[in-house]
Every structure is written in C-alpha cells, then in structure tokens.
Amino acid sequence: MRAADLYKDNTGKPVVSFEFFRAKTPKAAENLEKVLDLLSATRHDYMSVTFGAGGSTREGSYQLIDKLKNERGVNVVAYIAGVGLGPDDLTNVLDTFKGQGIETVFVIQGDEPQEDAAFAPHPEALPHASDLLSFIKARYDFCLGAAGYPEGHIRAESLEKDIQFAKLKQDRGAEYLVAQYFYDNRFFYDYVDRCRAIGVTIPIIPGIMPIYTVSLLEMLTSVCGSSIPEPVRQGLAGISAEDREGVVKFGIDLATRQCRDLLQHGVPGLHFYTMNRGKSVHAIVSTLEKEGLV
Numbered sequence: 001m002r003a004a005d006l007y008k009d010n011t012g013k014p015v016v017s018f019e020f021f022r023a024k025t026p027k028a029a030e031n032l033e034k035v036l037d038l039l040s041a042t043r044h045d046y047m048s049v050t051f052g053a054g055g056s057t058r059e060g061s062y063q064l065i066d067k068l069k070n071e072r073g074v075n076v077v078a079y080i081a082g083v084g085l086g087p088d089d090l091t092n093v094l095d096t097f098k099g100q101g102i103e104t105v106f107v108i109q110g111d112e113p114q115e116d117a118a119f120a121p122h123p124e125a126l127p128h129a130s131d132l133l134s135f136i137k138a139r140y141d142f143c144l145g146a147a148g149y150p151e152g153h154i155r156a157e158s159l160e161k162d163i164q165f166a167k168l169k170q171d172r173g174a175e176y177l178v179a180q181y182f183y184d185n186r187f188f189y190d191y192v193d194r195c196r197a198i199g200v201t202i203p204i205i206p207g208i209m210p211i212y213t214v215s216l217l218e219m220l221t222s223v224c225g226s227s228i229p230e231p232v233r234q235g236l237a238g239i240s241a242e243d244r245e246g247v248v249k250f251g252i253d254l255a256t257r258q259c260r261d262l263l264q265h266g267v268p269g270l271h272f273y274t275m276n277r278g279k280s281v282h283a284i285v286s287t288l289e290k291e292g293l294v
C-alpha cells in the first residue's frame with residue numbers, strides 16, 4: 001500500500017490511520033494484543049509503526065510490522081528515524097522493510113536519546129529528515145511521508161523557517177505530511193494555509209492525540225511543544241485528580257469535536273496517535289463512523 005495513493009483518492013471516505021510503537025515488556029505486549037483486537041475492528045485504512053531513535057527499537061519494530069502485516073492482514077506504514085545512523089545502518093533497515101513487503105516509509109529525524117550515555121552517532125549520520133529523504137529517494141522506490149509541525153517544531157528557529165523545511169521535505173520526495181498533534185484546530189488551518197502559500201501541494205494530515213491522562217499530556221507538551229489551550233486547561237481543572245475516567249471522557253469529547261471540525265474543513269485523513277491505547281480512539285472513530293463522517 002502506497003499511502004499517498006490513499007490520500008490522493010478523494011472519491012472515498014477520509015483516510016483513517018492508527019500509530020503504534022513496539023511493546024517494551026511482556027505485559028505491554030499482552031495489552032497491545034487487546035488494543036489491536038479492538039482497533040483492527042475499528043474503521044481504518046492503515047496502521048503505522050514507529051521507530052526508536054538510534055535504532056533502539058529496530059527488532060521490536062520489525063516484529064510489530066510483521067504481526068500487523070502478516071498475522072492481522074493490515075496495511076502498514078513503517079517509520080525510520082535517521083538520528084545517529086550511518087549509511088549501512090540505514091540501508092539495512094530499509095532493506096528489511098523492503099523484504100517485509102513495506103511500500104510506504106515515514107521519514108523522521110528522531111531525537112538523540114538523552115538518557116543513553118552510550119549513544120554514539122555514526123560520523124556519517126545525516127543531520128535532517130530532508131537529507132534522509134534524499135538518501136532514500138536515490139536508492140529505493142518507497143512512497144515517502146514526513147512530519148510537519150503546526151505550532152513549529154520545538155527546536156525550530158521560527159514557524160516560518162520550519163514551514164520552509166516542510167517544503168524542502170516535499171522537494172526531496174515526501175508525498176504527504178502528517179502533522180504533530182494540536183488542541184486548537186486553528187493552528188492546523190493556519191499551518192496548511194502557510195504551507196500552500198509557499199508551494200507545498202502534498203496532502204497534510206492532521207495528527208490527533210486524545211488526552212489520555214493529565215501527566216501524559218504534560219509530559220508530551222514538554223517534549224513535543226504542542227500547547228495546551230486555556231479552555232482545555234480549564235476543562236481539565238474541573239475534573240478531580242482521581243477521576244481518571246473523567247479525563248479520558250474529556251479527551252474523547254475534545255478529540256471528537258476536533259475531528260468533526262477538521263472533516264468539515266475537508267481534511268484528506270485523520271492520523272491517531274494511539275500511544276498503544278485502544279479505548280479512546282475506538283470511541284472517537286466509532287462516533288464519527290455513526291455520523292457518516294468517516
């Protein structure tokens with residue numbers, strides 16, 4: 001499956017995709033099976049598998065790709081994160097994806113693992129996702145995707161510069177962009193307008209991160225830079241700290257409203273960051289499906 005073909009086909013329903021990471025422990029693996037049971041039965045077009053920076057999750061990612069593709073018969077997009085990897089490492093990973101029958105690779109830079117003192121980047125490691133796109137484009141026939149940041153990447157010099165790098169990703173072979181999550185759709189609409197204004201023509205897919213817990217929300221904000229708008233803060237402040245279900249429900253309602261609005265604005269797809277959890281995404285997509293929106 002070449003993901004860009006799905007996004008180009010605007011005769012059908014919006015493309016729905018779910019993102020997963022490899023399970024780190026046997027207990028997490030058991031839980032992931034249950035999540036996959038639930039989300040395999042939820043309306044979707046493909047699932048994607050993340051890649052740990054420095055290749056740390058390489059084997060686990062291959063196994064999860066294999067499970068999704070071959071055991072569950074799902075369309076799969078494989079991610080590669082270039083940080084720290086030399087040319088041989090990269091071709092090794094890409095050859096493995098090819099051998100697994102992967103046709104779409106999502107190309108990201110990844111972040112240097114802060115907690116890993118042993119992390120030693122290869123001297124020929126590529127500095128940016130756009131360089132990795134060129135590397136892959138010159139050697140493989142994968143359909144390529146890349147990341148975009150409606151509020152600007154956390155280390156970006158400016159949003160404007162970051163948008164120019166999104167254009168560079170397109171020029172280097174990206175056929176679609178998936179956006180970092182946001183909780184105010186205006187960030188996404190402005191981002192798309194600004195991308196279009198400088199010639200980014202490829203599909204830009206909103207990333208949806210339902211709020212799962214307050215601590216996870218705060219942790220993600222600190223590493224991803226997506227802001228927590230005041231109405232969201234106020235809504236969460238009205239839920240007691242012990243009421244975990246209340247937070248989940250708030251997250252489902254917020255994301256469902258976001259998705260409805262995005263779909264009314266004609267987005268070509270919705271990409272869900274599942275964080276290997278099933279309940280919220282299942283609830284959101286099922287509601288949108290009942291409403292005939294996906």
Ligand SMILES: Cc1cc2nc3c(=O)[nH]c(=O)nc-3n(C[C@H](O)[C@H](O)[C@H](O)COP(=O)(O)OP(=O)(O)OC[C@H]3O[C@@H](n4cnc5c(N)ncnc54)[C@H](O)[C@@H]3O)c2cc1C
Pocket residue numbers: 049050051052053079081107108109110111127128129130147148153154155156157161162165168178179180181207
């Ligand atoms: C949809 C999505 C999926 C993700 N999946 C993963 C995953 O599986 N594994 C993982 O480790 N991380 C993942 N990430 C996180 C991602 O790796 C980080 O956000 C990382 O810091 C940036 O990756 P990038 O591909 O956007 O990098 P880049 O495009 O290289 O950008 C990184 C920074 O450099 C700047 N920049 C970009 N190009 C240039 C240039 N040519 N010259 C100078 N500056 C430049 C940008 O403005 C930005 O500040 C994902 C992010 C998203 C949005």
